Amino acid sequence: MFSIPEIPVWLGQWVFALFGLIFGSFFNVLIYRVPRDLPIAFPASHCPHCMSPIRLRHNIPVLGWLMLRGRCKDCRALISIQYPIVEAITGILAFCAVRLVHPDASELIDFARVLPVFWMMITLVPIAAVDFPYQLIPDTVPVGGLLIGVAVSFLPGGMDWQQSLIGIAAAGGGLFLFAFIMGKLLKRDAMGLGDVKLLAAFGAMMGWGHSVAAVIAASFLALVVMVPWRLIRKESNHEPLAFGPFIGVMGPVMFLWGDRIIAWYWNLLRF
Numbered sequence: 001m002f003s004i005p006e007i008p009v010w011l012g013q014w015v016f017a018l019f020g021l022i023f024g025s026f027f028n029v030l031i032y033r034v035p036r037d038l039p040i041a042f043p044a045s046h047c048p049h050c051m052s053p054i055r056l057r058h059n060i061p062v063l064g065w066l067m068l069r070g071r072c073k074d075c076r077a078l079i080s081i082q083y084p085i086v087e088a089i090t091g092i093l094a095f096c097a098v099r100l101v102h103p104d105a106s107e108l109i110d111f112a113r114v115l116p117v118f119w120m121m122i123t124l125v126p127i128a129a130v131d132f133p134y135q136l137i138p139d140t141v142p143v144g145g146l147l148i149g150v151a152v153s154f155l156p157g158g159m160d161w162q163q164s165l166i167g168i169a170a171a172g173g174g175l176f177l178f179a180f181i182m183g184k185l186l187k188r189d190a191m192g193l194g195d196v197k198l199l200a201a202f203g204a205m206m207g208w209g210h211s212v213a214a215v216i217a218a219s220f221l222a223l224v225v226m227v228p229w230r231l232i233r234k235e236s237n238h239e240p241l242a243f244g245p246f247i248g249v250m251g252p253v254m255f256l257w258g259d260r261i262i263a264w265y266w267n268l269l270r271f
């Protein structure tokens, strides 16, 4: 067996924030390339105007953009401020993930809990940025979640692999079945496959119960947010709805506070 590093939270929060910044840089690639159906790994980052490659030091999250003062080194074309903003938000979410798991900074990092919350929180950035405009969730998000689900099953205090597998099958499979039946009833696609994959990954990270609770809570949240939003924007109800961001938000909520929320909900039903 390998030994798990013992890192105090006050230090670990910055380490995870750093990883958040790096993932933020990668999410910029996803946000640009996935909707355009471009390969993710190749070519390396380049200026979309003059195609010249971005130098390594200018690829440093946030700082690279500041060094360049928001312009391409070669052709002086503007580089969107969206890039450093995405990186900064992802870094901040990573920091928050650690502190939500560990309000007490003197504890040691519990990787079995921090890793899933870290992944679920930082991936809200690509989910929101791609799903809202395109009704699409980059596959990297659920694939990473599945990998973390597997990794965590090797850690003390993590979910065991049987629970993970049942979670994947029941949460992902259940939502797939639900979407399929709704699709037949409504005679149109009720839900994207991206939502199903996302929920399968949730199942791997927190088991089927909390994942199902996340979908139910997400439906309420979507209703509360989207009905007024559509009234204000005078959008029709037939326009496709991005459900991914709502499931995405409820993932870490259920991971962190699911036991209490589910208990409260059962209590409510008893009256």
Ligand SMILES: [Zn+2]
Binding pocket: 047, 048, 049, 050, 051, 052, 072, 073, 074, 075, 076, 077
């Ligand atoms: Zn350029």
